[in-house]
Amino acid sequence: MYMSILSDLNVSYPHIPNVVLENSSNTINPCDKFLFRNKLKIMKNENKFKNSIDILAHIGANNIGTLYIFDEKFLLSYCATIRRHYPYIRIEYYAYNTNVKIISLLDHVDMVHAFNKNIKNFYEDVYIYYAKKPTIDLIKLITFGTFDLFHIGHKNIFKKCLKYSDHIICGISSDEFTYKKKNIIPTDPFEIRKKNVLNCKNVKHVFLEESMELKNIYIKRYNANILIMGDDWKDKFDWVDCCVIYLERTPDISSTMLRKLNSINDD
Numbered sequence: 641m642y643m644s645i646l647s648d649l650n651v652s653y654p655h656i657p658n659v660v661l662e663n664s665s666n667t668i669n670p671c672d673k674f675l676f677r678n679k680l681k682i683m684k685n686e687n688k689f690k691n692s693i694d695i696l697a698h699i700g701a702n703n704i705g706t707l708y709i710f711d712e713k714f715l716l717s718y719c720a721t722i723r724r725h726y727p728y729i730r731i732e733y734y735a736y737n738t739n740v741k742i743i744s745l746l747d748h749v750d751m752v753h754a755f756n757k758n759i760k761n762f763y764e765d766v767y768i769y770y771a772k773k774p775t776i777d778l779i780k781l782i783t784f785g786t787f788d789l790f791h792i793g794h795k796n797i798f799k800k801c802l803k804y805s806d807h808i809i810c811g812i813s814s815d816e817f818t819y820k821k822k823n824i825i826p827t828d829p830f831e832i833r834k835k836n837v838l839n840c841k842n843v844k845h846v847f848l849e850e851s852m853e854l855k856n857i858y859i860k861r862y863n864a865n866i867l868i869m870g871d872d873w874k875d876k877f878d879w880v881d882c883c884v885i886y887l888e889r890t891p892d893i894s895s896t897m898l899r900k901l902n903s904i905n906d907d
């Protein structure tokens with residue numbers, strides 16, 4: 641029983657809800673789940689937690705309601721324990737390979753997002769081994785930007801996106817929206833910016849972005865399950881209904897710098 645684990649270790653974890661510690665069935669009152677709205681990303685090869693007690697304590701202390709798991713080792717080590725003690729929590733696993741060892745653990749997962757069709761088909765075809773089969777879909781990545789005066793920094797963004805998905809959707813800011821954000825009109829017209837983005841590997845679709853507040857609507861419209869943004873937007877879009885990853889931008893290059901350089905050359 642969980643109480644005995646804590647007693648044996650002689651450790652106090654005040655942030656684990658008492659109902660978890662006291663109830664041998666480890667069922668949380670349905671009302672309590674509405675307090676748990678925050679999200680936690682577990683990226684590959686991250687080692688944030690020493691043991692299952694650490695992760696349970698972290699979930700309780702930070703009111704975690706959704707887990708996005710990219711690390712297979714974490715799934716193997718903690719997923720069943722998390723589900724047992726926090727039965728309400730939403731767990732989404734991003735599968736980048738096939739592994740028979742995790743099949744039974746996927747009973748505890750709400751959604752599996754597969755990197756490609758082969759991986760998706762593998763987990764679909766072993767349905768006979770699931771007690772409770774999760775929803776299985778393909779990873780679809782969405783990102784946004786102006787992509788004016790297309791440069792190496794933009795190319796690097798899409799190269800990094802390929803690590804997470806081979807199905808990339810991109811929202812390109814309209815002239816009006818760009819002016820609202822940056823007080824400038826893009827140098828390149830939309831069709832040129834669209835062509836440049838579509839030339840990047842595995843960009844499947846491009847659309848016109850017209851408002852910052854519509855991010856979640858765009859995500860749902862295109863069934864995206866990862867949002868990629870530059871780290872200059874860090875934490876600004878954690879409110880959307882999918883996993884958000886903030887990537888480091890290429891240093892010493894930007895459209896703003898190129899505009900200034902062009903302006904100097906014109907002079």
